[in-house]
Amino acid sequence: MRVWGGVRRVRVPMLLLAAGFVIAGCSGASNDKPAPAAGPGNPAPNTNALVLRPATLALVPAAGAADVAPGEPVSITVTDGKVGEVKLTGADGKQVAGKAKADDTGWESSEPLGYGKSYTVNATATGTDGKPVTATSTFTTTKPQRQASVSLNLVDGQTVGVGMPLIFTFSSNIADKAAAEMALKIVSEPQTEGAFHWFGDKSVIWRPKEYWKSGTKVTVNAAIYGKNLGKGTFGKEDRVTKGAIGDKLVAVADGGTHQMSISVNDQEIKTLPISMGKPGHNTPAGTYTVMSEHNGYTMDSSTYGVAADAPGGYRTFIQYAVRMSNSGIFYHSAPWSVGAQGKSNVSHGCINLSTDNAKWLMDTSKEGDIVTVQNSGGPKLEPTDGWSVWQLSWDEWKSGVGN
Numbered sequence: 001m002r003v004w005g006g007v008r009r010v011r012v013p014m015l016l017l018a019a020g021f022v023i024a025g026c027s028g029a030s031n032d033k034p035a036p037a038a039g040p041g042n043p044a045p046n047t048n049a050l051v052l053r054p055a056t057l058a059l060v061p062a063a064g065a066a067d068v069a070p071g072e073p074v075s076i077t078v079t080d081g082k083v084g085e086v087k088l089t090g091a092d093g094k095q096v097a098g099k100a101k102a103d104d105t106g107w108e109s110s111e112p113l114g115y116g117k118s119y120t121v122n123a124t125a126t127g128t129d130g131k132p133v134t135a136t137s138t139f140t141t142t143k144p145q146r147q148a149s150v151s152l153n154l155v156d157g158q159t160v161g162v163g164m165p166l167i168f169t170f171s172s173n174i175a176d177k178a179a180a181e182m183a184l185k186i187v188s189e190p191q192t193e194g195a196f197h198w199f200g201d202k203s204v205i206w207r208p209k210e211y212w213k214s215g216t217k218v219t220v221n222a223a224i225y226g227k228n229l230g231k232g233t234f235g236k237e238d239r240v241t242k243g244a245i246g247d248k249l250v251a252v253a254d255g256g257t258h259q260m261s262i263s264v265n266d267q268e269i270k271t272l273p274i275s276m277g278k279p280g281h282n283t284p285a286g287t288y289t290v291m292s293e294h295n296g297y298t299m300d301s302s303t304y305g306v307a308a309d310a311p312g313g314y315r316t317f318i319q320y321a322v323r324m325s326n327s328g329i330f331y332h333s334a335p336w337s338v339g340a341q342g343k344s345n346v347s348h349g350c351i352n353l354s355t356d357n358a359k360w361l362m363d364t365s366k367e368g369d370i371v372t373v374q375n376s377g378g379p380k381l382e383p384t385d386g387w388s389v390w391q392l393s394w395d396e397w398k399s400g401v402g403n
Contacts, residue, residue: 055081055127057135065139070113071183071226071235074098076123076135077106084124084132091118112226115234116143145232148172150222153387156241162211162248163289164368165389166220173201175230180204183235185221192216197392197400199384207389207397211370214265216245249369251361253331253351255283255376258342260331260351262361272357273342275334276376277349283373284349286381287390288324290369293362297321301348303328314348320358324351324371325386331371333358345376 056079061068074088074096082104088096096119098109113119120138127133153167154160166186174180181196186206194208212218219242224235253260253274260272277283299321301313308315321332334341334352341352351373353361370390373381383391 050128052129053080053127054129054131055079055125055133057123057125057133059121059123059135059137061137061139063137063139065137067142068113068139069226069228069234070115070117070141071223074109074113074119074121075106076108076121078104078125081125081127081133083107084126086121086123088119088121090114113141115141115226117141141226142228142234144234146172146234147236148174148224148229148233149236150224150239152220152222152239152241154218154220154241154243156243158243159246159366160243161290161366161368161370162214162245163287163370163387163390164212164245165289165387166206166218167387168204168206168222170202170204170229171236172233174204175201175233176228177204177230179227180224180229183222183224183227183229185223187219187221188212189217195398197389197397199400205389209394211248212245214245214248218243218245245368246366249365251331251365251369251371253283253371253373253376255285255345255374255378257375258344260353262364264364270360272353272361274331275337275340275343275347275352276345276373277378278346279377281348282345282378283329283347283351283376284325284327284378284381284385285373285376286388288329288371288373288381289387289389290365290367290371291323291325291387292367293365294321294323295319297330297332299328299330299332299350312348319355320362322362322365323386325381325388327385329386331358331361349378 058077060075076083076086083100083106086098086107088098088109096109096113097111098107100107118138118140120136122136124132124134149171151169168184177198186194190213192208192212194206196204196206198204222239225238227235229235248265251260251262253276255276258274260274261268262270297318298315299318300308300315302308306313318332321330323330329349331351331353333355335355337346337352338354340346341354381388381391383389
């Protein structure tokens with residue numbers, strides 16, 4: 001028989017068996033009776049019984065906190081209990097509004113605080129042990145080095161086109177761009193995927209991944225008041241606006257055929273003769289977004305460096321003009337070029353239409369509509385020129401987010 005570790009294997013189960021007899025013998029010697037089974041007369045112990053503990057209150061901001069951002073809520077969290085009365089009061093005695101959570105496990109302020117002020121929060125709670133506890137925190141809010149305001153391109157109640165970007169322009173440079181994005185809230189029905197893209201330190205634009213769906217309702221809440229935007233800059237005031245997305249209008253202007261086709265909700269409804277930029281003034285090619293409409297507009301070459309009385313200069317009153325870029329590209333009425341419209345390109349870069357056609361198109365279109373220029377022989381439209389956000393692919397667009 002093989003030996004392993006100096007002990008014969010055959011003896012191992014025997015030793016275990018012997019040990020088993022010893023254990024059995026000890027058990028047999030006990031006078032303990034087995035526990036009775038749970039039943040109607042003998043209920044099982046309640047393992048979910050409430051443990052009686054005193055409540056714990058966590059207050060934010062903590063006592064003694066300084067330079068608190070007044071746009072952030074004051075909050076109270078209760079562990080092992082329910083929140084009771086809470087009073088948040090300024091040094092002037094004015095109480096700040098707030099409300100308890102639905103399950104009474106906390107409380108949060110519902111209105112912003114002031115800059116450079118002192119506040120005290122007194123909170124009570126009752127623990128699972130039935131005993132009340134209290135907590136107090138006194139803190140001060142920050143005095144900002146500067147305050148930044150923000151303007152929006154969407155006008156409250158406005159109906160816009162499917163290409164409409166949402167543009168936020170700050171009055172000061174924004175160092176903490178991620179914090180700014182967190183404060184800018186876009187809510188749409190139906191829900192729409194989109195992202196921010198920064199153009200410099202003062203302007204950030206939100207656009208959807210694809211064109212908006214017609215009928216979408218949009219609410220923009222620039223909730224920047226009291227928010228720390230970096231390097232001593234805090235938000236000055238909130239801005240809220242609501243709008244809607246109208247019919248999908250897309251115009252395609254072709255410099256080769258000298259025609260513009262207009263589609264509404266993906267159905268072509270009209271084709272108009274046009275004249276675009278002549279050689280040396282070729283209209284930039286790409287996808288424009290309608291920026292503004294004007295009944296009566298004076299076009300002046302001096303705005304881009306050519307005096308009105310110089311060779312090639314002009315100062316001309318236009319009856320119907322619709323801006324497509326910041327660099328001066330419009331579609332507009334041009335009765336002087338009607339003979340060339342549909343035949344050749346003779347403008348300084350704009351899209352020329354007859355007076356009647358320009359009026360019809362302006363009456364039909366709106367801010368946020370799409371105008372695509374192709375076969376113009378011009379340079380590629382820059383995405384920074386006006387609202388030309390659709391010049392960037394989705395991946396390119398997302399690369400410009402602040403976070």
